[in-house]
Structures are given as C-alpha cells and as structure tokens.
Amino acid sequence: xxxxxxxxxxxxxxxxxxxxxxxxxxxxxxxxxxxxxxxxxxxxxxxxxxxxxxxxxxxxxxxxxxxxxxxxxxxxxxxxxxxxxxxxxxxxxxxxxxxxxxxxxxxxxxxxxxxxxxxxxxxxxxxxxxxxxxxxxxxxxxxxxxxxxxxxxxxxxxxxxxxxxxxxxxxxxxxxxxxxxxxxxxxxxxxxxxxxxxxxxxxxxxxxxxxxxxxxxxxxxxxxxxxxxxxxxxxxxxxxxxxxxxxxxxxxxxxxxxxxxxxxxxxxxxxxxxxxxxxxxxxxxxxxxxxxxxxxxxxxxxxxxxxxxxxxxxxxxxxxxxxxxxxxxxxxxxxxxxxxxxxxxxxxxxxxxxxxxxxxxxxxxxxxxxxxxxxxxxxxxxxxx
Ligand SMILES: Cc1ncc(C[n+]2csc(CCOP(=O)(O)OP(=O)(O)O)c2C)c(N)n1
Ligand SMILES: [Mg+2]
Numbered sequence: 223x224x225x226x227x228x229x230x231x232x233x234x235x236x237x238x239x240x241x242x243x244x245x246x247x248x249x250x251x252x253x254x255x256x257x258x259x260x261x262x263x264x265x266x267x268x269x270x271x272x273x274x275x276x277x278x279x280x281x282x283x284x285x286x287x288x289x290x291x292x293x294x295x296x297x298x299x300x301x302x303x304x305x306x307x308x309x310x311x312x313x314x315x316x317x318x319x320x321x322x323x324x325x326x327x328x329x330x331x332x333x334x335x336x337x338x339x340x341x342x343x344x345x346x347x348x349x350x351x352x353x354x355x356x357x358x359x360x361x362x363x364x365x366x367x368x369x370x371x372x373x374x375x376x377x378x379x380x381x382x383x384x385x386x387x388x389x390x391x392x393x394x395x396x397x398x399x400x401x402x403x404x405x406x407x408x409x410x411x412x413x414x415x416x417x418x419x420x421x422x423x424x425x426x427x428x429x430x431x432x433x434x435x436x437x438x439x440x441x442x443x444x445x446x447x448x449x450x451x452x453x454x455x456x457x458x459x460x461x462x463x464x465x466x467x468x469x470x471x472x473x474x475x476x477x478x479x480x481x482x483x484x485x486x487x488x489x490x491x492x493x494x495x496x497x498x499x500x501x502x503x504x505x506x507x508x509x510x511x512x513x514x515x516x517x518x519x520x521x522x523x524x525x526x527x528x529x530x531x532x533x534x535x536x537x538x539x540x541x542x543x544x545x546x547x548x549x550x551x552x553x554x555x556x557x558x559x560x561x562x563x564x565x566x567x568x569x570x571x572x573x574x575x576x577x578x579x580x581x582x583x584x585x586x587x588x589x590x591x592x593x594x595x596x597x598x599x600x601x602x603x604x605x606x607x
Contacts, residue, residue, distance in 0.1 A: 242461060247528045251536060253295065253460055254523060257287040257516050259545045260311045263320060264491075266549050267310065267327055267341075271495050275557070276327045279356070280341045283311035285490035288515035289421055290315040292463025293389055297471045300384070302350045302372065304365040305391035307342035308421075308489075309354040312391065317349045320552035325559045332559035338570065359399030362418065365390025366405045366480075369416035373478060385475045388416045395426025397444060398435060406448040409480035417467075417474055417481045418445065421457065423489040428501040445482020457487030458515045461522065488513075 242250070264282040271280050283290065290311035294303065305312045313323050318334055326333030327341055335345050343354040352368060355361040369388035376384050396402060397420055409416050420441055424431050431438040442452035453470055456462045463485070474481050488510040492499045499507075520538055523529045532539035 242522060242526055249295075250523055250528050251541070253291050253464075254516070254519055254529065254538075255541050255545060256291050256315055257460065257519065258542055259320065259548060260287045260290065260314050261516065262542075262545045262549045263310060263314060263323070263552075266553060267324075268491070268495065270327065270553065276341065277329065278340050278342075279307065280327070280495045281308040281493065282491050283308055283489075285510070285515070286421060286423060286457065286487045287311055288460035288463055288519070289391075289419070289457040289485055289487055292457075292460040293391075293419060293467050296464050296467035297387060297389060300350060301386045301471070302352055302365075302368045302388045303391070304352045304361045304368060304388065305354065306358065306361055306393055306396065307354065307356045308393070309342065309344045313344035313346060313351060313354070316346060316351045318344065318346045318351065320548050321555040322346070324549070324552035325556040328556040328559070329561065330556055330559035331562050332555060336566065336570065337559075337562045338566070359392060359396035359402050362390055362392055362396065362399070362402045362405045365418075366409050366414055366416050369409070369414045369480075370412065373413075373415060385415065385478065387471050387474045389419060389471075390416050391419045391421055393426060394420055394422040394424065394431050394435065394438075394441070395429070396420075397441060403444075403448075406445065406450060406480070406482070410449040413478045414480050415474045415478045417471060417483060418450070419483045419485050421485050421487055423487050425489065425493065425502070427493045428497070430501065441484040442482055448480075451479060451481040452483075453481065454484045454486065457485040458513050458518065460515060460519050 261284055264284045267276060267280060267282060270276045286308075294312070294315040299317075303312060303316055310323055310327075313334070314320065321332060322334040323344060324333075325331070326335055326337060326339060326344060329337040329340060331337050333339070335343055339345065339354065342356040345351060345353050352364070353361065355364070365388050369386075369390075372386040372388065376382055376386065392402070402418075406418070408414070422431065422441060426434055435441070437443050440454075442454055445452045451470070451473065453466060455466045467483075470481055470483070473479075490507065490511060491497075520529070524531070528536070529541075530537045534540065
C-alpha cells in the first residue's frame with residue numbers, strides 16, 4: 223500500500239508523464255484520490271471479510287487501480303462499461319459512492335443492488351455501469367450487445383448524433399473462453415464500437431498465463447485474427463493508460479470499429495480471499511510492487527508541483543486522510559444498513575412480472591401458492607408451476 227512517502231517509482235519518466243501538462247491539476251488530483259480510494263476500499267474489504275462482515279466471494283483490485291481510473295476517464299460518462307467479478311475499482315472509478323459499493327459488499331439494503339448481488343455484481347445504471355459478472359468471459363457477449371444497442375440507437379433512431387463506445391473489461395483467463403471468440407467475430411463483422419480491455423495480470427486463479435494461453439507474449443494477435451484494432455498498454459501507469467485509451471476510444475467512436483487491448487498489469491493479492499499464492503514467489507510480488515501505479519503517479523505529480531507530500535488540501539497526506547475517512551463512513555453506513563427482507567427474495571429478478579404462462583415467482587412458503595398457475599402433468603396429477 224502506498225504511504226505518504228511515494229514509493230515504487232523507478233524514477234524513469236513514464237510514457238504518460240510526457241503528456242502531463244495538457245491535463246488540469248484538479249483532474250490529476252482527482253485521479254490520484256480515486257486510486258487511493260480504491261486501494262483503501264479494498265484493504266478495508268479484506269479486513270471486513272476476515273471479520274466475517276462480508277461473505278461469499280471477494281476479489282480485490284489492489285495493484286490494478288491505474289487501469290480502471292485511466293480507462294474510465296478516457297471515455298465519456300454515457301459510454302457503457304461492463305466488467306468481470308473483480309469490479310469494485312471500476313464501480314468507484316465510474317462514480318458509484320463508497321457507501322453503495324461497501325453496503326453491497328456487506329449484503330445490505332443500502333448497496334447498489336440492494337445487497338442481493340454482492341462483491342461480484344456491482345451495477346450502477348445511472349453511471350452506465352452494467353456489472354460485475356461472475357462467469358468468466360460472460361460479459362463479453364453482453365458488452366458487445368450493449369455496444370450494438372448504442373450503435374442502433376444512434377444510427378437508426380437518433381440520426382447518428384451521439385456515437386458511444388463500450389468498454390468491456392475481461393481478465394487474461396477469459397481470453398480462452400469460446401464465447402469471447404464468437405463475440406470478437408461478430409464485433410468485427412458488424413462494425414461494433416466495443417473495446418475489449420484484457421486486464422492481463424498474468425494469472426488466471428493459480429495458473430500463470432504462460433501455462434494456460436498460447437501467444438501469451440502478445441495477446442493482441444487474438445484480436446487481430448478478427449480484424450480488431452489492437453494495442454498493448456502499460457496498465458501500471460495511469461497517464462499512459464489515459465492517453466492511449468483516449469486515442470483508441472476516439473478512433474473506435476469515429477470509425478465504429480472494435481478494438482482489443484492487452485493491458486499489462488499485476489494483482490498484488492491472491493485471486494480471492496482464500497488464495498495462499500503458492501504458485502508464485504514473494505520476490506516476484508515485490509518486484510512488481512516496486513512498480514506501484516500509485517507511487518509512480520505520485521512521483522510524477524510531485525515532480526511537476528501538482529501535489530505536495532504534506533500540508534494543505536493538495537498533499538498526499540491529506541488525500542489519504544480523506545479517503546480513509548470516506549471508507550470509514552462507508553463501513554459505518556454498511557453496518558447500520560438493514561439486511562434485505564425475505565419478501566425481497568424474488569423481486570428484481572425479471573423485468574416483467576410473471577405471467578400465467580411462466581408461473582408464480584412467489585413460492586408456497588411465501589404465500590404465493592394461491593396465485594400459482596396450475597397445470598396437469600403427463601401422469602395426470604395436478605401440480606404447481
Ligand atoms: C466459465 C467459468 N469457468 C470457471 C470459473 C472459475 N473462475 C473464476 S475466476 C477464474 C479465473 C479468471 O482469471 P482472469 O480472467 O485472468 O481474471 P482475474 O482473476 O485475473 O482478474 C476462474 C477460472 C468461472 N467463474 N466461470
Ligand atoms: Mg488474470
């Protein structure tokens with residue numbers, strides 16, 4: 223975790239740093255704050271998990287903060303975003319409140335999905351975030367569908383005035399899912415403006431990419447095979463991510479074409495909370511921690527006089543203090559937020575209410591049997607649908 227002493231910077235100017243002057247100081251400070259917020263949020267999630275306040279699965283994003291922050295700010299707010307289960311960082315970067323995100327982790331009513339989705343299902347319709355998906359690769363056809371919908375809406379219904387691009391994040395493990403290849407094929411065929419951002423952290427659970435994936439030294443060839451525009455980016459450098467993604471997204475927007483990004487990054491913690499990380503060495507982890515995206519960004523901002531170490535609102539110390547307070551408040555909110563009532567168990571499942579032909583969503587123990595649709599099975603006995 224970054225401290226008030228910027229750490230992890232190699233001292234070499236990042237590719238993104240060269241373009242720093244074009245960005246307003248408040249924007250840069252906001253990005254740094256968001257990265258600190260995500261890290262603090264994740265550290266407190268790990269603690270809450272150990273305290274059994276959070277149940278189920280929990281995959282933290284520590285080490286990958288530059289990807290969510292850089293990509294999100296490279297596109298417009300109305301551009302849809304969809305991702306996999308390691309989704310807290312994307313949600314916070316997109317503008318979900320820490321309260322809504324943490325309460326969802328806690329399974330409480332105050333959460334973004336009323337506590338019924340949990341860690342892997344951060345949804346935020348007003349902020350155009352469409353999940354949070356637990357099935358590896360499942361979000362890729364969905365993301366392409368979202369992009370198709372924006373294209374249809376724009377070109378057919380609105381006369382081509384509002385071109386949007388969809389950011390579809392996936393892990394390096396998801397690259398090997400069959401659905402992803404079908405999806406890339408259709409996106410290439412139909413000129414769909416979707417960008418597949420492969421957060422290549424080198425591991426799919428305990429399997430290193432070299433063991434599980436062909437052409438692991440250059441994943442972009444997989445996109446190229448389907449005619450997608452390709453790019454490789456440094457996901458440990460928020461400025462590089464922002465600039466490279468901005469350029470790519472504007473190209474996809476203007477040309478209505480899909481793209482594939484091999485986003486090189488590293489996850490500092492285990493796959494999930496129950497991972498002892500026996501498949502890699504501590505030396506390897508420490509080597510990557512020296513390249514910490516937060517420490518590196520702090521170094522650039524200090525060098526350019528955008529922030530100070532301590533003293534005043536623009537100091538690293540103050541930014542970290544305010545993010546700690548924000549997450550503390552989110553935890554208090556989550557502790558106090560009620561559990562979802564049993565009566566909500568079957569709500570928010572389908573858009574349309576169940577009809578005569580699909581039966582009743584209310585099971586018998588909840589008093590729904592009276593309204594249930596009756597049918598006759600082949601053996602002539604009456605039953606409930
Ligand atoms: C279809 C499917 N197969 C297997 C799993 C079990 N599983 C959960 S996460 C995961 C690894 C995915 O790794 P990656 O895509 O690289 O994402 P990362 O965890 O590195 O962010 C696997 C195999 C699953 N959820 N869905
Ligand atoms: Mg991975």
